[in-house]
Amino acid sequence: MRTWCAWMATFIxxxxxxxxxxxxxxxxxxxxxxxxxxxxxxxxxxxPQRTEVARLFGLDSxxxxxxxxxxxxxxxxxxxxxxxxxxxxxxxxxxxxxxxESREETTEKIFLLDDQWIxxxxxxxxxxxxxxxxxxxxxxxxxxxxxxRFFLPGQKNAKKVxxxxxxxxxxxxxxxxxxxxxGWTVSMxxxxxxxxxxxxxxxxxxxxxxxxxxxxxxxxxxxxxxFCYNYKFVLSGxxxxxxxxxxxxxxxxxxxxxxxxxxxxxxxxxxxxxxGTHAYKFIVDGTWMTDPANKVTRPDGKxxxxxxxxxxxxxxxxxxxxxxxxKVIVSGNFNAWNQEELAMDKTSDGWQLPYVLAPGNxxYKFIVDGxxxxxxSNTYKTxxxxxxxxxxxxxxxxxxxxxxxxxxxxxxxxxNWSTDGSRMEFHQGSWWFPVFLAPGKHTYKFIVDGxxxxxxxxxxxxxxxxxxxxxxxxxxx
Amino acid sequence: MSLLMCPARISAKPAPGYLVPGxxxxxxxxxxxxxxxxxxxxxxxxxxxxxxRLFLLEGTIDNMIGNFILDTGASGLVLNQTYFRNAIAVDDxxxxxxxxxxxxxxxxxxxxxxxxxxxxxxxxxDVTPLGHLENRRGVKILGLFGMSLLKNLEMVIDxxxxxxxxxxxxxxxxxxxxxxxxxxYDIIQKIGEFHSIxxxxxxxxxxxxxxxxxxxxESNVLSITAHKNVLGTVxxxxxxxxxxxGQDRGEVLFGTLNEFSMxxxxxxxxxxxxxxxxAMSRKYxxxxxxxxxxxxxxxxxxxxxxxxxxxxxxxxxEENK
Numbered sequence: 051m052r053t054w055c056a057w058m059a060t061f062i063x064x065x066x067x068x069x070x071x072x073x074x075x076x077x078x079x080x081x082x083x084x085x086x087x088x089x090x091x092x093x094x095x096x097x098p099q100r101t102e103v104a105r106l107f108g109l110d111s112x113x114x115x116x117x118x119x120x121x122x123x124x125x126x127x128x129x130x131x132x133x134x135x136x137x138x139x140x141x142x143x144x145x146x147x148x149x150x151e152s153r154e155e156t157t158e159k160i161f162l163l164d165d166q167w168i169x170x171x172x173x174x175x176x177x178x179x180x181x182x183x184x185x186x187x188x189x190x191x192x193x194x195x196x197x198x199r200f201f202l203p204g205q206k207n208a209k210k211v212x213x214x215x216x217x218x219x220x221x222x223x224x225x226x227x228x229x230x231x232x233g234w235t236v237s238m239x240x241x242x243x244x245x246x247x248x249x250x251x252x253x254x255x256x257x258x259x260x261x262x263x264x265x266x267x268x269x270x271x272x273x274x275x276x277f278c279y280n281y282k283f284v285l286s287g288x289x290x291x292x293x294x295x296x297x298x299x300x301x302x303x304x305x306x307x308x309x310x311x312x313x314x315x316x317x318x319x320x321x322x323x324x325x326g327t328h329a330y331k332f333i334v335d336g337t338w339m340t341d342p343a344n345k346v347t348r349p350d351g352k353x354x355x356x357x358x359x360x361x362x363x364x365x366x367x368x369x370x371x372x373x374x375x376x377k378v379i380v381s382g383n384f385n386a387w388n389q390e391e392l393a394m395d396k397t398s399d400g401w402q403l404p405y406v407l408a409p410g411n412x413x414y415k416f417i418v419d420g421x422x423x424x425x426x427s428n429t430y431k432t433x434x435x436x437x438x439x440x441x442x443x444x445x446x447x448x449x450x451x452x453x454x455x456x457x458x459x460x461x462x463x464x465x466n467w468s469t470d471g472s473r474m475e476f477h478q479g480s481w482w483f484p485v486f487l488a489p490g491k492h493t494y495k496f497i498v499d500g501x502x503x504x505x506x507x508x509x510x511x512x513x514x515x516x517x518x519x520x521x522x523x524x525x526x527x
Numbered sequence: 528m529s530l531l532m533c534p535a536r537i538s539a540k541p542a543p544g545y546l547v548p549g550x551x552x553x554x555x556x557x558x559x560x561x562x563x564x565x566x567x568x569x570x571x572x573x574x575x576x577x578x579x580r581l582f583l584l585e586g587t588i589d590n591m592i593g594n595f596i597l598d599t600g601a602s603g604l605v606l607n608q609t610y611f612r613n614a615i616a617v618d619d620x621x622x623x624x625x626x627x628x629x630x631x632x633x634x635x636x637x638x639x640x641x642x643x644x645x646x647x648x649x650x651x652x653d654v655t656p657l658g659h660l661e662n663r664r665g666v667k668i669l670g671l672f673g674m675s676l677l678k679n680l681e682m683v684i685d686x687x688x689x690x691x692x693x694x695x696x697x698x699x700x701x702x703x704x705x706x707x708x709x710x711x712y713d714i715i716q717k718i719g720e721f722h723s724i725x726x727x728x729x730x731x732x733x734x735x736x737x738x739x740x741x742x743x744x745e746s747n748v749l750s751i752t753a754h755k756n757v758l759g760t761v762x763x764x765x766x767x768x769x770x771x772x773g774q775d776r777g778e779v780l781f782g783t784l785n786e787f788s789m790x791x792x793x794x795x796x797x798x799x800x801x802x803x804x805x806a807m808s809r810k811y812x813x814x815x816x817x818x819x820x821x822x823x824x825x826x827x828x829x830x831x832x833x834x835x836x837x838x839x840x841x842x843x844x845e846e847n848k
Contacts, residue, residue: 080763080780082801083755087780107766147751214574219666222574222585223592253572253643255689269577269689491661512609512658522609522658524667 087147176243182277215247242280246273298330325362382414409442433470443484462494569704580745593669598743601673602723700834712839732756736816744820
């Protein structure tokens with residue numbers, strides 16, 4: 051008996067081991083033969099293996115379930131499938147191939163497959179890093195305020211030279227360089243941030259050999275990178291120091307990266323810093339110190355203090371009145387609706403909080419002694435009833451006419467086609483809505499008292515999948 | 528890349544009176560004959576941009592700057608209705624292509640199209656919706672730059688360097704001007720032309736097939752109704768839905784061509800999709816076995832001489848084993 055049991059156990063183990071060893075050879079799962087699309091499936095495949103095959107080959111789960119039940123004929127999504135057992139473990143699931151009736155009847159034009167292509171807008175790149183320092187081996191980029199002058203040495207025999215990059219949506223025509231004594235030059239006004247670029251010399255894409263900063267261009271080459279600066283760290287009073295660095299929250303307090311340069315008795319480091327508030331310190335010959343020229347310091351929670359500075363315009367959230375309130379908080383999507391963090395300061399006629407926000411669209415509310423209220427001084431509201439704020443809006447939606455409308459909404463790709471998110475306000479004969487839009491294409495519509503319409507003042511529109519039209523708007527980088 | 532895009536198979540008939548480089552009417556930016564450009568330059572290099580697997584040329588059309596998809600699968604100039612809706616139509620025509628929704632097509636006259644140093648004036652163009660291409664690729668697309676715009680020229684597509692070279696030709700198809708540096712092409716193949724669409728023969732599974740040369744196709748395409756010897760050489764790796772213009776759904780199979788030869792040279796492996804090309808064949812008025820798109824053009828430097836009716840491929844070193 052014991053021997054028989056041992057033999058059975060060995061047999062079951064062999065079976066289970068054999069079953070576990072059935073691999074899915076994806077190259078042999080699907081083929082087309084004699085006008086039929088045929089899947090060769092194996093009854094020994096595990097549930098995860100069956101699921102993976104179904105996912106790869108777009109097979110409906112109910113279809114797969116019926117197939118493994120070996121139903122001879124299965125109708126799925128209007129198509130007739132057949133199963134056929136071909137040996138002990140394997141069977142075929144097949145359907146007629148090459149007859150897509152719906153497609154045959156259309157006057158075909160363009161087809162697209164679902165894809166993984168991710169468009170990278172230039173604003174995403176511009177603010178994609180929190181800081182940046184250029185690494186040119188020659189002085190070919192000169193910045194004065196937001197104006198940059200690019201210089202391409204040599205190329206005296208070239209007939210046409212352009213610079214193309216994320217700053218001009220990679221236009222090959224819009225930014226020509228001008229010949230000068232020793233090369234080619236161009237000046238551009240840019241916002242602070244990170245940019246990628248190449249030169250185009252007589253039609254040929256050319257990298258900047260004097261720039262060490264580069265990134266893969268995803269096409270087997272690379273783009274050069276530069277930063278448009280917006281800040282300069284300066285440390286005075288340590289002329290005899292040998293090595294000075296700056297470190298901060300923007301570079302995760304890296305202690306060896308950002309070395310400052312001795313300049314006219316001071317130590318300086320110009321760089322790009324993303325808008326917002328940054329903590330920082332200097333490291334002078336190994337000794338950490340706050341910025342003696344900056345009085346704003348805050349504790350770091352470890353018994354020390356850091357210097358603090360803000361990049362960008364300071365906004366003032368203000369709330370008039372409520373003089374008897376004990377505590378007023380600003381809470382919004384810019385601080386993940388934190389209900390404690392941003393306490394406002396009491397003023398002679400209300401409450402106020404200075405705050406730095408990057409350009410963008412935000413919503414917020416005040417919390418007065420625990421009670422949430424919208425900003426009474428701000429007429430723009432979101433559909434969910436919060437106050438709406440657009441910092442440095444780069445576009446104003448405008449709809450003339452309809453003065454008697456009760457509710458006018460602008461909806462589009464910029465707000466995921468929210469039907470109540472962006473309520474326009476009526477001022478001076480028109481409906482308005484300010485918004486900060488990323489560079490690129492935006493489609494939108496107005497909803498006037500529930501009625502959808504394209505922008506009557508915009509002659510750019512396109513068909514949509516619902517058989518109606520959307521207005522089209524392009525925002526330049 | 529899992530995206531396939533075969534921009535418009537517009538059934539534009541070759542129209543008389545339009546101007547192409549090399550003809551007397553062609554003028555440079557400065558208004559001089561193109562022969563006077565840059566010291567009698569007879570060739571021009573145009574930087575190509577990429578949007579996914581599409582090749583874009585930047586140009587100016589009636590004072591508007593934007594991108595054109597280089598699309599040898601389109602017969603002529605096709606413009607995006609979004610930006611040319613108000614142009615005065617001179618004709619109406621029905622759109623054609625592979626799959627998707629019916630779209631009306633108007634024909635207009637374009638006063639001036641400038642692509643680098645190539646200038647076209649008073650030429651016909653079809654106008655049709657292309658907004659969905661913009662939405663999927665995130666770039667402004669003014670239109671499609673089709674085959675008839677390259678007539679009487681030689682073009683060299685060099686994806687490694689992202690550039691398109693255009694050369695003017697004499698009547699026998701030889702480049703004008705001083706001799707160009709000699710390039711050794713690994714494959715030289717005759718091309719056929721039908722309704723301004725280029726066809727080339729290639730062999731799969733011992734069968735000779737007719738492929739449309741289509742720079743606007745983001746993938747090669749093989750007809751799902753091809754001979755069993757052909758399909759037997761294809762490894763199918765996955766199956767996916769297909770989005771049409773009007774949200775039509777179709778299905779395609781993704782696979783690998785394990786046998787593909789042209790001019791006795793194997794060019795494998797190459798990715799492809801398999802789908803029905805019945806409708807496209809009907810539209811073109813001739814049977815099509817497949818299309819050679821991005822995966823084919825990425826194999827090396829490819830010239831297409833539309834006077835000699837031939838193409839050549841200089842395979843990339845890694846392909847040339």
